[in-house]
Structure formats: structure tokens, C-alpha cells
Amino acid sequence: MIKIVKPNPTHRAVREPALKQPAKRMSVRVRFAPSPTGALHIGGVRTALYNYLFARKNGGTFILRIEDTDQNRYVPGAEQYIIEALKWTHLIPDEGVGFGGDLGPYRQSDRKEIYQKYARELVRLGHAYYAFDTPEALEGLRAGEANFTYNFRTRTGLSNSLTLSADAVQQHLDAGTPCVIRLKVEPEQAIRIEDLIRGEVVFQSNELDDKVLLKADGMPTYHLANIVDDHLMGITHVIRGEEWLPSTAHHVLLYRGFGWEDTMPKFAHLPLILKPEGNGKLSKRDGAKFGIPVFPLAWAGQTAEDSFPGFRETGFLPEATVNFLALLGWHPGGEQEIFSMDELAQAFSIEHIGKSGARFDYEKAKWFNQRYIQAADNRALATSIRPLAEAKGYRSDEEFLVRSAALMKERVTFLPDFVEQGYYLFEPVRTYDNEMIGKKWNPALQPHFEALIEHVEAQTTFEASALEESLKEFMHGRSLKAGDILPLLRLALAGTMKGPAVFDMAAVLGKTETVRRLQTALAYFLGA
RNA sequence: GGCCCGUUCGUCUAGGGGUUAGGACGCAUCCCUUUCACGGAUGAAACACGGGUUCGAUUCCCGUACGGGCUACCA
Numbered sequence: 001m002i003k004i005v006k007p008n009p010t011h012r013a014v015r016e017p018a019l020k021q022p023a024k025r026m027s028v029r030v031r032f033a034p035s036p037t038g039a040l041h042i043g044g045v046r047t048a049l050y051n052y053l054f055a056r057k058n059g060g061t062f063i064l065r066i067e068d069t070d071q072n073r074y075v076p077g078a079e080q081y082i083i084e085a086l087k088w089t090h091l092i093p094d095e096g097v098g099f100g101g102d103l104g105p106y107r108q109s110d111r112k113e114i115y116q117k118y119a120r121e122l123v124r125l126g127h128a129y130y131a132f133d134t135p136e137a138l139e140g141l142r143a144g145e146a147n148f149t150y151n152f153r154t155r156t157g158l159s160n161s162l163t164l165s166a167d168a169v170q171q172h173l174d175a176g177t178p179c180v181i182r183l184k185v186e187p188e189q190a191i192r193i194e195d196l197i198r199g200e201v202v203f204q205s206n207e208l209d210d211k212v213l214l215k216a217d218g219m220p221t222y223h224l225a226n227i228v229d230d231h232l233m234g235i236t237h238v239i240r241g242e243e244w245l246p247s248t249a250h251h252v253l254l255y256r257g258f259g260w261e262d263t264m265p266k267f268a269h270l271p272l273i274l275k276p277e278g279n280g281k282l283s284k285r286d287g288a289k290f291g292i293p294v295f296p297l298a299w300a301g302q303t304a305e306d307s308f309p310g311f312r313e314t315g316f317l318p319e320a321t322v323n324f325l326a327l328l329g330w331h332p333g334g335e336q337e338i339f340s341m342d343e344l345a346q347a348f349s350i351e352h353i354g355k356s357g358a359r360f361d362y363e364k365a366k367w368f369n370q371r372y373i374q375a376a377d378n379r380a381l382a383t384s385i386r387p388l389a390e391a392k393g394y395r396s397d398e399e400f401l402v403r404s405a406a407l408m409k410e411r412v413t414f415l416p417d418f419v420e421q422g423y424y425l426f427e428p429v430r431t432y433d434n435e436m437i438g439k440k441w442n443p444a445l446q447p448h449f450e451a452l453i454e455h456v457e458a459q460t461t462f463e464a465s466a467l468e469e470s471l472k473e474f475m476h477g478r479s480l481k482a483g484d485i486l487p488l489l490r491l492a493l494a495g496t497m498k499g500p501a502v503f504d505m506a507a508v509l510g511k512t513e514t515v516r517r518l519q520t521a522l523a524y525f526l527g528a
Numbered sequence: 529g530g531c532c533c534g535u536u537c538g539u540c541u542a543g544g545g546g547u548u549a550g551g552a553c554g555c556a557u558c559c560c561u562u563u564c565a566c567g568g569a570u571g572a573a574a575c576a577c578g579g580g581u582u583c584g585a586u587u588c589c590c591g592u593a594c595g596g597g598c599u600a601c602c603a
Contacts, residue, residue: 069602138600337552361553
């Protein structure tokens with residue numbers, strides 16, 4: 001693997017192109033670049049996953065860059081949330097905020113001066129210009145004409161360094177008049193993009209507006225920051241959501257303007273994740289609407305409306321979450337459904353990413369989780385169950401949890417189900433299935449049941465198969481059918497007809513507890 | 529409105545000029561099991577529509593419809 005060492009970009013002269021190596025000889029470098037405006041949406045996790053898998057597949061580098069250039073939308077804690085979410089899903093960046101790396105800083109608010117320098121450079125090169133129009137003035141224009149755009153047609157009648165005299169511009173700059181820097185889009189150009197997922201996409205520059213590159217507060221917009229950073233960080237492939245496709249033409253113009261087109265990254269625009277029902281892309285509000293998590297981790301916002309449950313808290317295993325997400329919009333062909341992270345990385349290719357939006361299928365997500373729980377090691381499950389048991393004040397010793405996990409793993413969907421559906425392994429029966437008791441119990445059974453309790457009490461070993469053998473012998477001796485006694489035994493131990501094999505439950509519960517439950521149940525049966 | 533993207537079972541998808549259009553989730557039935565699950569088997573279920581091109585289109589091209597995204601000094 002050839003590692004290209006680059007000098008610190010902040011010390012580099014602006015006009016020098018940073019990277020001259022042909023793209024094909026560079027090792028793959030991809031970035032996940034979320035904005036810390038709140039909890040990371042599950043779609044964002046999928047974007048991170050695809051970037052991660054692409055990097056892994058190609059022996060490349062996966063970078064986390066925080067795009068916090070909008071000071072108004074900054075949400076405290078969001079950055080930490082993003083990092084924690086990536087860790088939970090095992091999408092560990094090789095470089096980035098919180099992960100080191102030589103091409104930082106990786107937080108855009110820490111790179112403000114860099115963008116300003118490049119923005120001015122683009123003005124000098126004639127591909128950008130200062131604009132002094134106030135936001136209010138532009139709003140007024142939009143109010144008058146709904147389709148108003150700041151472009152090659154309208155800019156000649158507006159207040160900017162293209163229409164003002166050099167002196168007037170200098171005066172404004174000296175006086176510190178608030179201004180932005182805009183991209184100067186030249187008309188009559190066709191901009192072709194070779195998208196790795198969609199093929200050729202063509203835009204006409206006449207349709208494009210003169211995007212703001214540097215805002216009046218000195219911060220760059222996404223468009224400028226993204227190009228400057230991708231270039232300085234040596235990004236080879238931009239894998240991002242489809243919502244960015246329309247602005248990619250502007251991005252290409254920026255690469256051209258800076259003279260970086262020969263090292264421009266390749267683009268791959270991912271299809272969106274759609275709502276479970278109805279139209280449109282999955283949004284955070286859909287979580288409450290459909291009663292499903294749409295975030296990897298729970299998020300506690302300022303208000304109840306801004307607080308959301310997460311996959312983790314719902315009881316999803318990270319591996320199942322990743323597997324589910326990976327197949328939402330991508331499939332390698334073939335008939336395999338269950339993939340480990342290594343297998344995903346091995347099988348991954350951008351060519352197999354679908355073009356159309358993928359509906360968020362929660363039933364499928366549940367199925368994956370169930371499969372992963374079934375396949376999980378009992379001891380690993382015990383570790384996951386322990387905090388849940390402790391939270392309820394249940395016993396949580398290793399061996400007991402391991403045995404409980406073994407009994408319940410094939411009938412749960414989520415981690416908390418172990419202590420909720422299977423609560424009777426941890427605490428006495430809360431409610432009995434009266435309908436079933438009505439069907440199975442009759443007073444004539446009382447002496448047999450009493451004898452059963454004695455019989456159980458007399459057991460020397462308390463292991464499932466021995467117990468089963470012994471009880472079957474007991475029933476045979478009294479001419480009782482399994483159907484006469486076993487359902488009642490189950491009801492006594494669990495209160496419900498659902499659950500693990502009775503003898504397994506008895507063994508896990510232990511003799512003392514089993515006898516106690518039989519006694520309690522008998523009293524209940526007699527009273528019922 | 530304008531620009532851009534998309535459309536195979538209900539859902540996620542495989543496939544690709546000639547296939548009984550394959551798999552998975554979900555659903556239904558059956559088997560296993562004196563519980564519930566797991567597992568196994570079977571079944572119902574799809575190429576949006578209209579024109580081309582072609583001996584032949586679900587597959588290629590063009591329209592239409594429908595869906596989606598973008599259209600900020602947000603990302």
C-alpha cells in the first residue's frame with residue numbers, strides 16, 4: 001500500500017495544487033461529513049457505513065469530518081453523539097475529529113481562515129466575486145419574483161464587485177461592509193458528471209445560480225468548505241446522499257476554478273431511505289409516527305418532541321443494525337442475507353448500489369435482530385442482558401444469565417425481551433392464563449398435583465433431562481397423560497403457555513423455586 | 529413552476545434481448561413440538577403505461593404517468 005504523505009495544508013502556498021498524483025495511483029480516501037445539528041439520522045449511518053465499507057474493501061482510509069459551518073444550527077452534544085454512534089456500529093474512522101490524523105483539523109469551524117484564503121483566491125482568479133446585497137434586499141427580490149435567482153443574468157443589476165467600480169469595492173471592503181463571496185458561474189457551459197451510481201448526469205450552467213461560497217459571518221457554505229477540504233484531505237471518492245446531486249455541478253465548477261479538476265474525486269450519490277408508509281424520505285418525525293426508532297442511539301433533546309429512541313436502546317445488536325442498513329439500497333447479488341462486517345467489506349462495491357429509494361422496512365430490521373440474537377454466543381448475550389436485569393433489580397450472576405439467555409434466545413426479537421417476555425425466569429409469576437387453567441385444571445387433579453410437588457421435592461439432581469425422565473415415570477405410574485400435567489406445570493412456572501421447554505425452565509429456576517411456584521400455583525388453581 | 533434523479537412481488541432486492549423472472553422479509557397452509565418459538569416444506573404475490581428498435585423486449589431508445597430530491601448568506 002502506497003501511503004502518500006502530504007505536508008500540512010495550512011502551510012501550503014495557496015496557488016500550488018496540493019495533489020498532483022493521478023487519482024488511480026492514490027490510495028482510496030473517503031469521508032463521512034455530517035453536520036452536528038442534532039442526532040445522526042439512520043440514513044446518515046448508512047452513508048457512513050457505505051463509506052466505511054468502500055474504504056475497507058479498497059484498503060483505503062475512512063475519515064470523519066465535522067461540518068459545523070452553520071453557527072445558527074449548531075447543537076451541543078451532537079458531535080459527541082455522532083462519534084458514539086459510529087463507535088456503536090463499529091464504523092471507526094481512521095482519521096477525524098476524535099480519531100487523530102495528519103490532515104486536520106477535521107472540524108470545519110477550526111478551518112475558517114483556510115476557506116477565507118481560498119475564497120479570496122477564487123476572486124483573484126476571476127471565478128468568484130464580492131456581493132454586497134443585503135439578505136433583506138434579496139428577500140425583497142424574491143418576494144417580487146418567486147423564481148428570482150442570483151445568476152449571470154441578474155448579477156449585472158445587483159451590488160457586487162462585477163458591477164461596482166474597483167474603488168467602490170475597495171471602499172466597501174475597507175469599511176467592513178458586510179458581504180459574501182459568490183461563485184461566478186459562466187453561462188453556456190454543459191457540465192458533465194460521471195456519477196458512479198447513476199452514470200452521466202448533465203447540467204447546463206445557465207440553470208445554475210451564483211452560489212454563496214463565503215457567508216457574511218466569515219464562515220464558508222457547504223459548497224466551498226466541502227471542495228476545499230476534500231481537496232486538501234486528498235479525498236478520492238465522495239459517497240453521499242442523493243440530495244447533493246443537484247449541487248454537484250457547482251462543485252465541479254469549483255474544482256475547475258481552483259485548477260483541481262485533474263484530482264477531483266469521483267462522485268457516488270446514494271438513493272434516499274424512504275418512509276415505511278406513504279411518500280417521501282424518512283424523517284425524524286416518522287419515528288414517533290410509526291413507533292419505530294430512526295436513530296442509532298437515543299437522543300435527549302430540550303423538549304419531548306426533540307427526543308428520540310434509538311436502535312441501541314430498543315435492543316438492536318449493532319451487527320444486526322449494520323447488516324440491515326447495508327442491504328437497504330445495496331446488494332452484492334447472490335442469495336446471502338446475513339453478512340458480518342468483514343463479509344460486507346469484502347463483498348462491497350459501488351456498482352451494486354441501487355438507484356431508487358429504499359423504503360425503511362422495520363419488519364426486516366426486526367428479523368435481522370432476531371437472527372443475530374439467535375446466533376449470538378450465550379455468554380455475550382449474558383453481558384448484554386446484565387444491565388437490563390440489574391436495572392430491574394433481578395439477579396444477574398453470570399451462570400444464571402447464560403442459562404436464561406440459552407432458553408430465551410430463540411423466542412425474542414429485542415434484548416429487553418429477555419427480561420420482559422422472560423420475566424418469570426427472574427421473578428414470580430405475575431398473572432396466570434386463567435382461560436388455560438379453566439381448560440386444564442379440574443379438582444380431581446389435586447391429589448396428583450400434591451404428589452407431583454412431593455415428587456419434585458424428592459429429586460436429588462435437578463437437571464432437565466433427568467427431571468423429564470423422572471416426571472414422565474411419575475405420570476406413567478399414575479396413568480396420567482403428559483397433556484394432563486405438563487400444561488399445568490408450565491402454567492405454574494411461567495403463568496403463560498408461551499415459553500421455553502418446562503423441564504429447562506424448572507432446571508434453571510432450581511428445585512426450591514420450582515417447588516415454591518408449584519405450591520403457589522396449586523393454591524391459585526384451587527381458588528380459581 | 530424550473531432543474532435533476534428514479535420506477536421488477538406489499539417491502540428489500542437478483543437478473544437481464546429468448547428465464548417456469550430467482551432469493552429474503554411479511555402473509556397463508558402443512559410438518560416438527562402435548563406450550564410459544566426455532567427449524568423444515570408448500571403456496572399466493574412483480575417487470576408502471578404507450579410508442580419505437582428487433583425475428584423477439586421486463587431488459588435498449590423516446591415519450592407519458594407516478595414517485596422523489598434540489599431550488600437559502602442550511603447542510
